[in-house]
Amino acid sequence: MSSQALLSVRDLRIAFGAVEAVRGLSFEVRPREVFAVVGESGAGKSLTARALLGMVPDGAAVGGDVRLRDSTDLAAERGRRITFVPQDALSALSPVHPVGDQLAAAIRSVRRLPRGQARARAVAALDRVGIPDAGRRARAYPHEYSGGMRQRAVIAMATVNEPDVVVADEPTTALDEERREQVLRVLAEQREAVGAALVLVTHDLEVVREHADRVLVMYAGRAAETGPVRQVLGRPRAPYTAGLLASLPQDGPRRRRLPALRGAPPAPDALGPGCAFAPRCPLASDRCLDHEPASRAVDGREVACHHADDMLGPLREFV
Structure with a gap:
């Protein structure tokens, strides 16, 4: 601690x-x-x-x-x-x-x-x-x-x-x-x-x-991204975080619950050897399918993604 x-x-x-x-x-x-x-x-x-x-x-x-x-x-x-x-x-x-x-x-x-x-x-x-x-x-x-x-x-x-x-x-x-x-x-x-x-x-x-001051974004039982709210929601480094943000409406009434992303989360008993989000991710590579990413420090937060350095913001490919 x-x-x-x-x-x-x-x-x-x-x-x-x-x-x-x-x-x-x-x-x-x-x-x-x-x-x-x-x-x-x-x-x-x-x-x-x-x-x-x-x-x-x-x-x-x-x-x-x-x-x-x-x-x-x-x-x-x-x-x-x-x-x-x-x-x-x-x-x-x-x-x-x-x-x-x-x-x-x-x-x-x-x-x-x-x-x-x-x-x-x-x-x-x-x-x-x-x-x-x-x-x-x-x-x-x-x-x-x-x-x-x-x-x-x-x-x-x-x-x-x-x-x-x-x-x-x-x-x-x-x-x-x-x-x-x-x-x-x-x-x-x-x-x-x-x-x-x-x-x-x-x-x-x-x-x-x-x-909130800081946020933990969870996917399939793991941390996808953890860090200060302003950084994580302002410039996400995990594709899953980006997908959540991209699927929010940009104008009109505020939507209260997270809308569904394309696809569905995996069942806990159906996880493969790689990243659990890879089947839904537009950035997924062969490495993502074969190797689960470890959490690492990127730009002031912790991210579990092989492509965290490639992220620039919300990904419209999700919606």
Whole structure:
């Protein structure tokens, strides 16, 4: 782990039997930064996010090293130093307990406080994330909240104990445009208030442009490109990153999710010996088909591509 890293991932591998869904992933998250993870469905983004919290599915074999400062026991740190904002807030909240009671329980799991003090903190936390009439709403059940309010309540739960890292897995997918912007604003405000870093898994490149400091672009369980947002999205060096950017509309309304590139990602059990993106890539050569590229430093970022030095920007050959 470098001296700048708060969270360090080294050679992360997640396998289900003989099939690897995440293949040798390495990256670092620095204190207070927003680190985005993007890629098409099936790239391994959500599995990676859950591995950071020690929450991989049953049956998954995990290899490599995931370290939060001096600790590798991520399950023990969950809820205290590293917390989670899920895609579906309703499934993350108990349907049979008031929201305020659940938030108070999260507080008491970390801090030795009387119930009354924990409840007062829970109400204050709901108020900070913009829940109207927080004292009354704390007594309500999750199904009595709107989708946006539930997501804000989950953000309150994720930040109330002042963690070092918040992991948010597609936190706005189920929301409309107005509520999406509200939730992103609340998430930014709360993580800044407690001084936490944010790992943001998203399909939305515009959210990455507006909110993230650095970005990891994943493809078929590996890192295609990792670096500062301005460099990676401004002048991509991985053809896959370029393809994502090229397929975005240039004018008109903003599209919220990444449109599909030509072709489809490979199944994890159907990977060949070379670059997983080669069958979809206009720059692919025989070397790409036969040899998987190693990650290397190029122009201020890490890129896994044999042709990274040939890249000049978005490739219109993709669309």
